[in-house]
Amino acid sequence: MSLLLAPYNDAMRLGMGFNSFTQQLCINDAVRLADGKKGEPATDQHLRPQYRHGQMVGADGGNVDVSQDVVWTAKFVDRISEVTDSLNVSGSLQIKCDAIGGGGKASASFFDTNKFKESDINYLIQVRVTNQRLSAPDLIHFDPVAHVPNSEFTRVYGDSFISGFTEGGEFNALISIKLKDRSSAKAIKGQLEVDMNFKAASVSGSAAVDKSNSSSNIDGETTISVxxxxxxxxxxxxxxxWTLASLKAVAMEFPEHVMACPMRTNAILTKYTALKSFYETSVRGTPLQYENAGVYSSALLDAYMDYKVMWRDIQQAGWEVKQGQSMLTAKADIPQFADLALEAKADYTTRLKQHQRRIEEIQARNATKALPTPAVSTEEGTTESASADPTQPAASDALSSAPAATTRAVVKSSTTSPAPVAFVSIPEELPEAPMPPNNLKPYKPDIFGLDAARRDCRFEMIKIVREVDAVANDPKVACDPTRLYQYLSPAVFQMLLPTVTNLSKQKAAELAAEEAKKVEEDQAKEKDKLKNDLVSSQRDLGKLQDKQRELERTKGELEGKVRDLEAAKSKLNPHNGWAPFALNTPIRFRSIANRTSLDFDWSDNRGSKNFGQYDAVEHNNQKFEILSIGPKAFAIRHIASGRYITTQNSRPDGGVYMGMGDFPFPVTFQCLLDERGNANGKVMIRFAEQDEYTFNSEGIQCRKLIGWMHAKGANDEWQVKAFNDLSM
Known part of the structure; x- marks a missing residue:
């Protein structure tokens, strides 16, 4: 069996009876000490460890090992019952404490339930520290009270007793966040999981977040309850x-503080059925079993809190409507309401008949009970009936003023002499009638409708409180599958309430909608304008495209004519118009056959004036330039002398000697190609008027320049390079 615990309060005592479902204290000393101490109530002296001669010993004289058990918990919670379960608070107790108001409170009362319900994110941080568990091993003797009937067993004794306590500490913090933008809830949750992670090593969170201060990143209202x-x-x-950072720091250091200053945190509960003496004692009745009632009580708590929030919202809506700040709109009366109302009405009729039969049975039993009058001794030694004295209440009055929970009362004489004792039977208390179900009609959208809704909301809360009492009296109620209409579901009740529209917000929304409509109209106009401009532009583009096509057609025709002219020109002279080097630029001409450069021995007009080919040197005698002498031809001029390469005397083999003259001689240049059709850096220099003649280096040894009309070879090929470039 798992360890049963209940939150500690100062009224708890060892051996005291306890109801684990309602978490209410019952009779004192329900269980007492045994083993030679029978009848003696247990005290803290039998429980708490004592220091003696430097060692810690328990009540039985044995050594006690004390260690610290620490549990850190951090999680998101959506329902109040999740918080109460974490705090080990019964949902039944929370409902009862909230219903009675005033000074009634439970351990879960440290936070505002309204804030909890309004918030988008609720994050619970809990640190439980247990220094030691204290118990009294001799507390095993069940000590019943005489004349307790079967039906009163659980009310008098509960279902368990307090057999010990735990010492340590408990830290609870609830972070409630109401966001302005709910779309950021996922990122905020991931941020909280990362920042408030109590694990020793954390490598990731549930969302990608910035590890800066979480509090400053949350855009909304944050409430921290501790x-x-x-x-x-x-x-x-x-x-x-209190901030998120300080909460985490305090929670991490809390166990150290508890080690120095512990307190009682929980009472250890033991079921009566775990005691051997319980079975040995002749007692009428058995404790109720509440193991299956916890889930139902949590559901009742969530429903009760939902109604509590709705009750507050109805009050707020009534005030806003009265002040003219809000308006109401009725909800639709859907067919499902009528079907549910018929089922609830039929169930109510059945329960009402059962209640009437139970009333009749109890009244019949009460009528058959004898009401004897107690005998009272007088001073003269005679006995008189107590009812003979008109100043004393009658027997029936005494019965009516007796506690309803007891079934037998003892009436004693008020004189000094002992009198016979008579047991008076107390009539059974009549059960409360079932409350009628909700009519399941949408409430009217006015003050009267809100008043009716508030009244019905209060009745539904009362029904839930009654259901808690019913479960406490009979735990089987929690497992009854036919018990469906004890109270109306809060979700269904919400569908009956009129819709509240805040007028200021509505006006703001209308203005925003009007502004949005205006923006939409402006956008539509701009779109139409752009569309018209686009059509006009497309029309203009079409015209331009037509003109472009016409120009392209004209261009094609002109290019065709140019090609024809070029073809005709190439037939006349295929080498016109191309020069191997920039015009009017100092260059040198080198023979491919013997690698020599053209040379005119001018030497500032002091040379031999011989023209031929010599080794390449950087001398002005080898510096030439190309000049344009018309659209068809070029001339080669010696820069230093200003003279031109030209023809001289004819040769017997059909060639002609070349020399220097005062007048330009027209030549053309042919670019030579390799096998792939690319320029190979070589040229032929042809006579412009007689294309078959080329500049020819006559033999490798002679180094004379001639004009040659026959077969072409390396002697007809030249390189034209910059004057200062001697490479080849």
Whole structure:
């Protein structure tokens, strides 16, 4: 069996009866000490360890090992029952404490339930520290009270008793965040999981977030509720306000504070059925089993809190409508409401008949009970009936003023002499009638409709409180599959409430909608304008494209004519118009056959005036330039002398000697190609008027320049390079 715990309060005592479902205290000393101490109530002296001669010993004299058990918990919670379950608070107790108001409260009352329901994110941080568990091993003798009937067993004794306590501390913090932009909820959740992670090593979170201060990144209202037990003053002097960073720091250091200053945090519960003496005692009745009631009580708590929030919202809506700040709109009356109303009405009729039969049975039993009058002794030794004295209440009055929970009362004489004791039977208390179901009609959109809704909301909360009492009296109620219409589902009740529209927000929304409509109209106009401009542009583009096609056609025709002219020109002279080097630029001509350069021995008019081919040197005698002498031909001029290469005397083999003259001689240049059709850097220099003649280096040894009309070879090929470039 798992360890049963209940939150500690100062009224708890060892051996006290306890109801684990309602978490309410019952009779004192329900269980007492045994083993020679029978009848003696247990005290803290039998429980708490004592220091003796430097070692820690328990009540039985044995050594006690004390260690610290720490549990850190950080999680998102969506329902209030998740918080109460984490705090080990019964949903039944929370409902009852909230219903009675005033000073009634439970451990889960440290946070605002309204804030919880309104928030988009609720994050619970909990640190539980247990220094040691204290128990009394001799607390095993069940000590029943005489004359307790079967039906009153659980009310008097509960279903368990307090057999010990745990010492340590508990730290609880609830972070409630109401976001302005709900779309950022996922990122904020991931940020909280990363920043508030209590694991020793954390490598990732649930969302990609910035590891800067979480508090400054949250755009919304953040409420932090904190409570702790044990540890003393857990906040450092530097902590003036609760933030996410300070919460984590305090939670991490909390176990150390608890080690120095522990408190009782929980009571250890033991079922009566775990005691051997319980079975040995002649007692009427058995404790109820609440193991299956916890889930139902959590559901009741969530429903109760939903109604509590709706009750507050209805009040707020009524005030806003009265002030003219809001308007109401009725909800639609859907067919499902009528079907559900018929089912609830039929169930109510059945329960009402059962209630009437139960009333009749109880009244019949009460009528058959005898009401004897107690005998009272007088001073003269005679006995008189107590009812003979008109100043004393009658027996029936005494019965009516007796506690309803007891079934037998003892009436004793008020005189000094002992009188016979008579047991008076108390009539059974009549059960409460079932409350009628909701009519399941949408409430009217006015103050009267809101008033009716608020009243019905309160009745539904009362029904839930009654259901808690029903489960406490009979745990089987929680497992009854036919028990469906004890109260109306909060989700269905919400569908009956009129819609509340805030007028200021509505006006702002209308203005925003009007502005959006205006923007949309402007955009439509701009779109139409752009469309018209586009059509006009397309029309103009079409015209331009037509003109372009016409120009391209004209261009094609002109290019064809140019090609024809070029072809005709090439037939006349295929080498016209191309020069191997920039015009009017100092160059040199080198023979491919013997690698010599053309040379005119001018030497500042002091040379031999011989023209031929010599080794390439950087001398002005080898510096030439190409000049344009018309659209068809070029001339080669010696820069230093200003003379031109020209023809001289004819040769017997059909050639002609070349020399220098005062007048330009027209030549053309032919670019030679390799096997792939690319220029190979070589040229032939042809006579412009007689294309068959080329500049020829006559033999490798003679080094004379002639004009040659026969077969062409390396002697007819030349390189034209910059004057200062002697490479080849």
């Amino acid at each position: 409570s702790w037990k044990g540890g003393g003053d857990i906040k450092d002097a530097e902590v003036s306000d």
